[in-house]
Amino acid sequence: MNIMEKSETNISSSRKIKFKPFKTLFSIREASLATIILITATAMTFLTPGFMTRSNILTTLIGLSMDGIITVAMTIVLVMGGIDLGVGSVLAFASVLAGVLAIKVGLNIWLAVFITLLASVSAGSLVGYFVTRIGLSPFITTLGMMSIARGLAYVLTKGSPLSLGVISPAFDYIGQGSFLGIPNLILILILLVLIFDFLMRRSAVFRQIYYVGSNEKAARLSGINVDRIKFGVYVLSALLSGLAGILTLARFGVATPTAGVGAELRAIAGAVIGGASLSGGEGTIIGALLGVILVALVNDALILLNVSVYWQSLVTGIVLIAAVTIDMLAHHRRTS
Amino acid sequence: MKKLIILLVILTLMFGLIGCGQKTTDTNSKQATPTSNTASSPLIGSKNEKYVMVTFVSGIEYWKGAFKGMEAAAKNLGVSVQYTGANEYDINQEVTVLEQVISQKPDGILVTAINPDAMAVPIKKALDAGIPVVTFDADSPKSGRYSFLATSNYQAGVTAARYLAKLTGGKGEVALITIPGQLNHEERAAGFKETLAKEFPEMKLVSVQDGKSDQVATAQAMGAIMQTFPNLVGVFTTEASTGVGAATAVKEANKVGKVHIVSFDTDKGTLDNIKAGVIDATLAQGTWHMGYWGMMFLYHLKHDLLKPIDGDWKTAKVLPLPPVVDTGVTVVTKENADFYYSK
Numbered sequence: 227m228n229i230m231e232k233s234e235t236n237i238s239s240s241r242k243i244k245f246k247p248f249k250t251l252f253s254i255r256e257a258s259l260a261t262i263i264l265i266t267a268t269a270m271t272f273l274t275p276g277f278m279t280r281s282n283i284l285t286t287l288i289g290l291s292m293d294g295i296i297t298v299a300m301t302i303v304l305v306m307g308g309i310d311l312g313v314g315s316v317l318a319f320a321s322v323l324a325g326v327l328a329i330k331v332g333l334n335i336w337l338a339v340f341i342t343l344l345a346s347v348s349a350g351s352l353v354g355y356f357v358t359r360i361g362l363s364p365f366i367t368t369l370g371m372m373s374i375a376r377g378l379a380y381v382l383t384k385g386s387p388l389s390l391g392v393i394s395p396a397f398d399y400i401g402q403g404s405f406l407g408i409p410n411l412i413l414i415l416i417l418l419v420l421i422f423d424f425l426m427r428r429s430a431v432f433r434q435i436y437y438v439g440s441n442e443k444a445a446r447l448s449g450i451n452v453d454r455i456k457f458g459v460y461v462l463s464a465l466l467s468g469l470a471g472i473l474t475l476a477r478f479g480v481a482t483p484t485a486g487v488g489a490e491l492r493a494i495a496g497a498v499i500g501g502a503s504l505s506g507g508e509g510t511i512i513g514a515l516l517g518v519i520l521v522a523l524v525n526d527a528l529i530l531l532n533v534s535v536y537w538q539s540l541v542t543g544i545v546l547i548a549a550v551t552i553d554m555l556a557h558h559r560r561t562s
Numbered sequence: 563m564k565k566l567i568i569l570l571v572i573l574t575l576m577f578g579l580i581g582c583g584q585k586t587t588d589t590n591s592k593q594a595t596p597t598s599n600t601a602s603s604p605l606i607g608s609k610n611e612k613y614v615m616v617t618f619v620s621g622i623e624y625w626k627g628a629f630k631g632m633e634a635a636a637k638n639l640g641v642s643v644q645y646t647g648a649n650e651y652d653i654n655q656e657v658t659v660l661e662q663v664i665s666q667k668p669d670g671i672l673v674t675a676i677n678p679d680a681m682a683v684p685i686k687k688a689l690d691a692g693i694p695v696v697t698f699d700a701d702s703p704k705s706g707r708y709s710f711l712a713t714s715n716y717q718a719g720v721t722a723a724r725y726l727a728k729l730t731g732g733k734g735e736v737a738l739i740t741i742p743g744q745l746n747h748e749e750r751a752a753g754f755k756e757t758l759a760k761e762f763p764e765m766k767l768v769s770v771q772d773g774k775s776d777q778v779a780t781a782q783a784m785g786a787i788m789q790t791f792p793n794l795v796g797v798f799t800t801e802a803s804t805g806v807g808a809a810t811a812v813k814e815a816n817k818v819g820k821v822h823i824v825s826f827d828t829d830k831g832t833l834d835n836i837k838a839g840v841i842d843a844t845l846a847q848g849t850w851h852m853g854y855w856g857m858m859f860l861y862h863l864k865h866d867l868l869k870p871i872d873g874d875w876k877t878a879k880v881l882p883l884p885p886v887v888d889t890g891v892t893v894v895t896k897e898n899a900d901f902y903y904s905k
Contacts, residue, residue, distance in 0.1 A: 274666070282665035289658030385743030389679050402683075474654070478680040484651055529662050532644050535620040539649055 255501035258552060259516040266523055274530045282526070284409060288477075290522040291411040292317070292470045293492050294515060297500075298422055299466035300493035301514040305426070306459045307439035307506025308364040312353065312371035313467040314489030318482070319375040320346050320471030325388045325481025335394045339472055346468025347461055349375060354457035364460075372490070379483035387482040390475065401476025411473060415515075418466070423511035435459060439506030495542065496521060499549040521545060604867055607641040611669045613860050615853070618656045618676040620647030623829050624849065625674075626904055628698060631853025632672060639861050641669070653680045660684045670694045670860030672853070675702040682706075694863035696883075698852040700746070708863055709883040711856050713847035715746045718891045719753020719800075722824045722845060723762070725893055726796045729822040729842055733764035734795035737787050739773045739780055739804050750800040750826070768794070773804035780807025781814075788815050796822040802844075806831040809840040828894060828902040836899045846902060848889030859883055 270277040296313045303310045320342045327338035349371060356367045392398065403410050425432040437445040438455050446452045467486075475481055494504075499517030502509025524545055528538050615632055617625045629645050636643040646663060648655030656676045661684050663671065671688055675681035675697055685705035688695050694708060701710040726736060738754060741747040751770070758765050768791050771783040780799070784807065788794055799805040805825025812821050818840050825832055825844040835841040862868050868875065868882040875882045894902055 276662075276666035279665050282662055285658060285661035285665060289654060289661075292654060385741075386745075387677055478653055478657070478677070480653065480677050480680045482653060482677065485653065487652060488650055526662055529646050529659055530666060532646070535646060535649065 256510065256513050256516060259500065259513065259520060259549070262549075263516065263520055263523060266520070266527065270523075270527050270530070273527075276530055277526070282530070284412075286522050286526045287412045288409050290518050291415045292474055292477075292486075293489060293496065293522075294415045294518050295418060295466055295470040295473070296486070296489050297493040297496040297514045297518050298418055298511055299463040300490070301497040301500065301502050301509050301511055302422065302426070302435065303364075303459055303463050304494070304497050304502040304504065305439045305506060305509045306435045306456065307442060308357070308456065308459065309368060309494075309504075310353070310460065310463045311365065311368040311490045312349070312375055313463060313493060314486035315372045315375035315379070316346060316349055316464050316467035317471040317474065317486035317489060318379040318484065319349070320468035321475045321485050322379040322382045322388070322471075322481045322483055324472050324475050325390055326382050328393050329388060329390060335397045339397075342472055343465065343468055346464045346471075349468075350461035350464025351457070353464065354460040357460065358453040358456050368460075376483065379485075383481065383483050385483065387480050387484075390479040390481065393479075397476050398479065401473055401478070411477060414473065419511055419515050426511055436507055439508075441507070492518075492521070495546045499546055517549070520549070604865055605639060605861075607639045607861060607865075609640065609642050611641040611864070612644060612666075613641060613670040613672065613857060614644045614646060614663050614666075614668045616656070616660050616663055616671060616673040617645075617647035618674065619651050620645075620649055623904060624827065627849035628674075628853040628856075631850035631855075632857045633853075634850075635854045635857035635861075639857070641861065643857070644668075648676070651676065653677050657681065657684050661687065664688045664691060664693065667691070668693060669864045670696075670857075672696050672698060672856040672860060674699040675705075676700065678702045678704065694860050696856045696859045696863075698856050699847075699849070708881075709856075709859050709885055709887060711852045711859075711887040711889055713849075713852075713891050714888045715749035716753040717888065718826070718845050718847070719750040719755075719798075720757045721753075721891055721893065722750070722798045722826075723754045723757035725843055726798055726822060726824045727758075727762045727765060729824075730765065730795045732762050735766050735768045735791050735793055736796040736798070737769040737771070737784075737791070737794060738767060738798050738800075739771045739783060739808060740800040741775055741804070742772055747800045754798050754800075773799060773801060773807065775801060775803055777803050777807035777810065780804045781811040784808040784811035785815065788812075788817065788821065794821055796824070799823065799825045801825075802827040802829045802832050805841055805844065806835060809835045813840055830903065833894075833899050833902055836894065836896055839896070843893050843895045846892045846894045848891065851889040855887065855889075 276282055296317065299313055300310060323345055324338045324342040327333045327341060328335045353367050353371050356362045357364050400410055405413060426435070434445070434450050434455055437448070437450055438452050442452055471485070474485055496518035497509060497514045498504065499520060500510065500513030500515065502514065521542055524541055525538060528541060613632070613636065615629055625647070632643050646659060648659050653676055657680060660671070660673060660681070664684065664687060671693055673681070673685065673695060678701060681702045682705035685695050685702055685707055689706050695705070696709045696711070697707045698711045701712065703710070730736070736758070738751060740751045755767060758767055769787045771787065773780040773783065780803070784797065788811065797808055799808050802825065805823060808823055808825070812818055812823065823841045825841050828844060828846045832841060832844050836844060863882065870882060871878055871880050
């Protein structure tokens, strides 16, 4: 009897194995995203000659690099079950602070960078404090930080952009140079993505972020210091946003208080397309990067294909809904 | 399988929408060099030539006038044009869009610079790639662009002062609502203030306020000014939304006709207020000219039709074009307001 059952199971499982990789492929968010990106890129190569050129690809990648760093931060925050609406404003604040310290105050640029990173950490600590100790909702707290950071950027520049000139060739090199043919900003983004993707998958401390996001009560009961995790994540988010701001300054040589407006929503879109959930506990950094790449790719396509500018915002929204819908259906299949 | 079908359906929808949204400026055969009929005038171009306008906050009404001018010139020359730009007020977006446009190797680029220093780099890249570039409305002077077309903001301020003086009989208390810290507004304000001081000594500028590009903030500021200075006879607002805010305040204070308003630009709100008699006049910038002559400049550069000296202007290091062109300003009142509604 037992032997008969065993052989039956063997046969049926070998039949299933043929279709399993295909199904699993599409239920892995990163794989379906990578496929969509490949299909879009191939279509674009045929539709317009300017697409598959080195200059276009590099430009698109550099263009998304700052949003990419912000999206890495946002993904970690979303996985934790929180949200950070202040990322774009902290970017602007950091960009402006570093610029003002270097030009108006006359500090050495690296000292200015260091102070700016400290200031970003302070901003994140402030948010972390209000969320964990005072108990305000992350939405409200980071909404407040959004206005405060942006406001400080305006106060520091009195509304007008600040031109850096040639402050330091090394600083400019970071923002504008390349290493082995690849622009530094792209390398920095890839480095951050690899580091944080690894940490989120393998580091015990970072795995705790997933537990906190899935079920905060259970996480607390199982001994995780939820407050410490939350505090740390908001500090990290502000630090990454500050870094993005400094890199923006290095890239353009100009500190504007209007930098990064709307970045938080773009970051949420990228993270969610990449698999993060607004209720927490899900999401990967690589997925988020693919999400950002997809949106940037679609925007590039719209420009190269001469689609009216009015469609651009619309299409970003459609891509977001489409990606989330596909994933919802994939989930539905798996659980039903 | 179902997922795959849905995936394909959504992708098809996406590309279908892109197809719908695509403009009909067609490029059937991708020829590298523009062909022109050498037997007749060199000003007859080919539809294969493409010239691109790049802006920021690309969706606003203000650029429409400029692009209309560019389209008119393109029609006269027989070439194609494309309109694109950054959706938002973001340096990164406009730089990225401009560089993506450059990778398409257009025959010329007419661009307005969100920031003079940040845009200098991609403009230089275009010039190095042999693409002629002309700036309009907001310049990038160090980029090496061949020319810059815009309405002189200072002169606009001068015109506003003189017109307001005409309305108020050359005497009385007036105010100014502007956007401090923004270069073009500072220049308009300077033209206004200095003309009042020089030409109309019996007019007194009693208040300068920040309109914050916001109707509500301006309405509040205007209300406060009228409270503090009950004998106020006029105000100059350097931006469209500021003008609409001031108009609202004047209406609410029941001072239409007593407080004259001279505003800026010709958006629908402003024009409606002019026809209703609340705003006396607005200053229309020569945006159509920025587009039309910008396109003409680009065509001449692309086809190498400029000969300011005997020999090659490049080797002689002579400017091929006037470096700065003032596209002028028109005073728009009830009489000609109808012409300025965009269709």
